[in-house]
């Protein structure tokens with residue numbers, strides 16, 4: 010039951026997000042671009058950090074970090 | 075009606091420019107650092123690596139210093155509208171007040187509450203809980219900027235409002251129209267991502283300083299990597315939105331775009347060059363020493379190859395009938411105010427789109443009263459008013475160019491920084507690291523030039539095409555204005571001095587003072603930085 014409720018909650022959140030995206034994408038395309046772009050920039054920067062860690066592990070003796 | 079003393083108008087403008095430019099030395103960092111903190115903390119929560127928490131804590135501390143001083147400098151500005159720009163507030167307060175009030179609520183309730191939780195909640199909240207708070211701080215600070223830019227955009231492109239001849243003020247029609255004003259959207263995104271650029275340069279520059287000194291290398295190399303990637307994408311976004319703003323100016327503020335491009339005469343597509351450098355002379359209405367790149371201006375501004383862009387001289391000519399029509403509108407409105415005759419109202423309505431131009435003519439009317447203009451004087455008044463429709467070309471032209479040149483420089487710098495960081499070749503390029511360090515203030519400088527472009531380019535209006543700046547100020551005395559100007563200058567200079575002192579102090583101290591476990595100081599561990 011809890012799992013079902015959780016799915017229902019997540020589903021509702023998804024619908025709200027989609028409606029938001031459709032409305033904002035229609036009325037304010039640049040606002041929408043800002044939201045998507047900001048998330049993307051954060052993810053790229055985060056991926057860069059994770060890659061850094063991977064590079065460090067590759068270059069340094071095992072188990073250093 | 076007596077006009078406000080021009081010296082008071084100039085002093086009010088100077089004071090606003092000064093306080094706004096001072097305030098905006100703090101804002102970009104707040105807008106950008108919050109999202110960078112969120113990125114660092116995201117990596118911490120996902121990977122569980124302590125160093126990312128240290129990064130969030132250390133850069134968070136620098137953000138805290140900046141945030142406190144930024145709020146202090148911003149507060150006074152909100153009051154300035156009432157104290158120094160009461161005529162403007164009366165005319166445009168309905169429109170301007172709403173976003174400003176929402177901004178106040180955002181800044182004081184949302185931002186401040188979450189900032190408190192972000193700083194003091196590390197040990198009290200779960201990891202994802204704290205991360206959510208950091209995202210909310212970032213969202214809150216950017217949303218408060220949104221409302222200021224919505225307000226500012228409505229001065230540049232008054233959407234969602236109309237002038238009411240009964241109340242003599244602009245009346246709010248549509249909240250959605252105001253918030254989704256295309257100019258508001260573009261201004262918000264351009265300014266927000268300009269903040270990301272400033273924060274990236276800040277983090278990258280201080281990290282470069284540590285790398286140069288071989289201090290906190292693990293910490294610095296990771297911070298550098300994240301900032302470089304954050305910066306390159308943000309710079310692409312700032313340039314893209316800059317293009318959007320230029321196009322909106324072309325569509326809605328022809329005098330601003332002509333001044334930005336130093337275009338005295340209507341362009342000749344497709345050859346028309348984009349002027350890289352020139353010396354515009356406002357008095358002579360011409361530019362000397364022009365250096366341009368042919369075939370660039372038309373596609374750049376109009377996104378086509380054959381559409382001409384109207385030059386300033388032609389815009390002046392085109393304004394003549396609008397000035398005449400505006401004088402009719404203002405005269406009809408004055409009569410309607412006194413007698414409430416339907417015929418006057420009808421006449422006003424027929425000419426109301428040009429009312430601003432009638433107000434602009436006030437300065438040149440006998441006794442500064444457009445109703446007193448005799449038919450034989452009309453042409454003379456129109457001729458005198460025509461040059462008033464243009465902003466200061468030298469200032470607008472150069473502030474725009476400096477912003478754009480800096481933008482191009484950031485693109486190259488962040489691209490190289492990302493490349494060198496990804497290739498692990500940072501430390502062998504000491505000159506490049508020094509360049510990164512010295513570039514820290516440049517994005518803030520670019521945002522200042524951006525604001526000068528936007529605001530100087532909007533002149534002679536406070537509300538574009540509707541309300542002239544010289545009619546917008548309060549009726550203070552010169553000595554009052556001088557006194558308050560001196561007060562602001564001293565106070566704000568102290569704020570800047572405190573910010574710089576604290577920033578230098580804590581940046582020099584570095585992350586270790588904070589988190590004792592940045593302990594892999596052995597360069598061998600960091601071969602990745604030097605390879």
Ligand code: HEM
Nearest residue numbers: 261264268313316317319320478481517520521524525528
């Ligand atoms: C490189 C290409 C760029 C272009 C084409 C560009 C274009 C513009 C234009 C046309 C305006 C005036 C908008 C108006 O009419 O009100 C403006 C304003 C502004 N710009 Fe830029 N810009 C560029 C780069 C930058 C950079 C690098 C920064 C800062 C890092 C920046 C920060 C600002 C700010 C803060 C404003 C004032 C707020 C606004 O009106 O949006 N710009 N920009």
